[in-house]
Amino acid sequence: xxxxxxxxxxxxxxxxxxxxxxxxxxxxxxxxxxxxxxxxxxxxxxxxxxxxxxxxxxxxxxxxxxxxxxxxxxxxxxxxxxxxxxxxxxxxxxxxxxxxxxxxxxxxxxxxxxxxxxxxxxxxxxxxxxxxxxxxxxxxxxxxxxxxxxxxxxxxxxxxxxxxxxxxxxxxxxxxxxxxxxxxxxxxxxxxxxxxxxxxxxxxxxxxxxxxxxxxxxxxxxxxxxxxxxxxxxxxxxxxxxxxxxxxxxxxxx
Amino acid sequence: xxxxxxxxxxxxxxxxxxxxxxxxxxxxxxxxxxxxxxxxxxxxxxxxxxxxxxxxxxxxxxxxxxxxxxxxxxxxxxxxxxxxxxxxxxxxxxxxxxxxxxxxxxxxxxxxxxxxxxxxxxxxxxxxxxxxxxxxxxxxxxxxxxxxxxxxxxxxxxxxxxxxxxxxxxxxxxxxxxxxxxxxxxxxxxxxxxxxxxxxxxxxxxxxxxxxxxxxxxxxxxxxxxxxxxxxxxxxxxxxxxxxxxxxxxxxxx
DNA sequence: CGCAAAATTGAAGATTATCAACATCGGTGG
DNA sequence: CCACCGATGTTGATAATCTTCAATTTTGCG
Numbered sequence: 222x223x224x225x226x227x228x229x230x231x232x233x234x235x236x237x238x239x240x241x242x243x244x245x246x247x248x249x250x251x252x253x254x255x256x257x258x259x260x261x262x263x264x265x266x267x268x269x270x271x272x273x274x275x276x277x278x279x280x281x282x283x284x285x286x287x288x289x290x291x292x293x294x295x296x297x298x299x300x301x302x303x304x305x306x307x308x309x310x311x312x313x314x315x316x317x318x319x320x321x322x323x324x325x326x327x328x329x330x331x332x333x334x335x336x337x338x339x340x341x342x343x344x345x346x347x348x349x350x351x352x353x354x355x356x357x358x359x360x361x362x363x364x365x366x367x368x369x370x371x372x373x374x375x376x377x378x379x380x381x382x383x384x385x386x387x388x389x390x391x392x393x394x395x396x397x398x399x400x401x402x403x404x405x406x407x408x409x410x411x412x413x414x415x416x417x418x419x420x421x422x423x424x425x426x427x428x429x430x431x432x433x434x435x436x437x438x439x440x441x442x443x444x445x446x447x448x449x450x451x452x453x454x455x456x457x458x459x460x461x462x463x464x465x466x467x468x469x470x471x472x473x474x475x
Numbered sequence: 476x477x478x479x480x481x482x483x484x485x486x487x488x489x490x491x492x493x494x495x496x497x498x499x500x501x502x503x504x505x506x507x508x509x510x511x512x513x514x515x516x517x518x519x520x521x522x523x524x525x526x527x528x529x530x531x532x533x534x535x536x537x538x539x540x541x542x543x544x545x546x547x548x549x550x551x552x553x554x555x556x557x558x559x560x561x562x563x564x565x566x567x568x569x570x571x572x573x574x575x576x577x578x579x580x581x582x583x584x585x586x587x588x589x590x591x592x593x594x595x596x597x598x599x600x601x602x603x604x605x606x607x608x609x610x611x612x613x614x615x616x617x618x619x620x621x622x623x624x625x626x627x628x629x630x631x632x633x634x635x636x637x638x639x640x641x642x643x644x645x646x647x648x649x650x651x652x653x654x655x656x657x658x659x660x661x662x663x664x665x666x667x668x669x670x671x672x673x674x675x676x677x678x679x680x681x682x683x684x685x686x687x688x689x690x691x692x693x694x695x696x697x698x699x700x701x702x703x704x705x706x707x708x709x710x711x712x713x714x715x716x717x718x719x720x721x722x723x724x725x726x727x728x729x
Numbered sequence: 730c731g732c733a734a735a736a737t738t739g740a741a742g743a744t745t746a747t748c749a750a751c752a753t754c755g756g757t758g759g
Numbered sequence: 760c761c762a763c764c765g766a767t768g769t770t771g772a773t774a775a776t777c778t779t780c781a782a783t784t785t786t787g788c789g
């Protein structure tokens with residue numbers, strides 16, 4: 222029961238803070254639980270030393286040992302087709318659960334890779350099951366968290382079915398903004414943790430198309446792009462574009 | 476606790492058959508449970524009178540009362556954008572769980588519509604939670620079933636990111652075949668329960684593109700199309716196309 | 730400061746959406 | 760039993776969008 226790690230005495234920022242004092246509490250597994258129950262949850266959660274960009278949480282085919290919740294930073298989950306090409310299945314921001322892909326048969330069908338320096342909570346799955354059986358609130362909250370993950374999957378699909386590249390990009394930014402807002406970050410000035418290639422891959426587009434889309438949205442006055450920092454200028458217009466309410470996105474005359 | 480309905484004495488085919496004798500047992504919530512536990516599960520499951528094509532299981536915004544498992548037939552889940560257009564989120568074949576979209580906040584964000592005459596099992600969600608807390612096996616199996624649903628979502632995404640229409644179609648048929656096989660149906664001669672429009676919507680394509688894709692795949696000797704009956708002739712070739720291993724799907728010279 | 734990776738921009742070619750006409754299927758009623 | 764009708768599905772032509780290949784610029788970091 223290796224609950225405590227060498228990490229305990231390091232006192233790095235964000236480490237060994239209890240769930241009770243975690244700002245992500247409401248979004249995470251800890252949501253809506255009594256202080257007593259939180260202690261029990263705390264006991265099984267391992268808080269890992271921050272991972273560097275590119276570090277892997279788990280690999281495809283590996284058994285489901287733990288589920289993870291990002292605490293700070295960002296993670297992408299990817300699969301690899303027969304031809305070996307990477308496909309990004311999801312981006313995971315703070316408070317979002319990672320590892321559900323192994324729920325079906327106990328083996329991961331994704332690989333999880335840190336996009337930036339990332340610290341996260343690790344929850345041994347077997348122990349989670351045990352504790353959840355004892356604490357009714359945790360059981361319920363686990364379902365809610367799973368539901369949120371399913372909801373993000375659905376959002377991703379709703380992006381991918383769009384035929385217009387700019388609509389996908391607008392939806393992507395719009396959704397990201399909402400997620401940032403939910404974790405108390407600035408929903409207008411977005412600091413993107415992922416590259417254009419990763420965005421393109423996630424959106425099912427060529428990277429050049431994404432690049433062009435960004436400049437196009439900027440030219441139309443919807444966003445302001447400075448590398449990986451994107452500012453949402455005309456949130457309403459962006460939302461209209463995102464929801465396909467712009468009939469003819471014509472070029473300016475001339 | 477309205478467990479029994481007027482339906483009890485009807486003895487329609489597929490009605491009031493216990494989980495223990497259900498052919499879908501292994502895929503469904505009943506998988507891997509003892510005979511005793513199955514009885515307990517049986518007690519909370521309502522088996523509904525078959526629904527006609529077009530009937531709705533639940534609507535968007537409605538509270539999560541029950542989850543459903545298709546027993547026979549097929550169901551689609553759809554959302555409606557701001558502009559009112561329908562978007563198909565998933566197709567649900569026998570043994571597949573429906574209703575997880577409401578797990579996050581207790582309200583459905585999809586609508587579920589029967590594609591053909593469909594009979595299914597209804598499981599009141601509150602009671603499921605109670606029983607699951609008592610039966611450790613059910614808890615575990617519930618996770619597995621949720622995991623399978625998440626896996627299908629991932630498959631759907633992997634279809635949608637494909638840029639080539641024929642690849643999407645090939646992947647769609649390939650995946651459908653696998654699901655048919657899992658429930659003991661012929662994985663080669665597929666009887667599609669959904670229209671071309673629905674397929675196009677699900678694949679993020681125009682319906683004409685789907686129609687052309689079908690005939691193209693037929694011309695290439697991969698499938699044989701007779702309306703909604705599609706026979707997979709060259710399964711290997713179809714898989715190769717599905718996985719993007721065909722470099723240049725050129726037209727025949729001339 | 731310089732280099733490699735990341736991002737932008739340009740031009741050409743290919744694929745798909747769209748509009749439109751036509752064929753086919755299934756069910757209903759004569 | 761056949762004919763009709765609407766719904767469903769197929770096919771054709773055109774225009775628009777996206778991908779691809781290529782060159783260039785910018786960024787980030789040692």
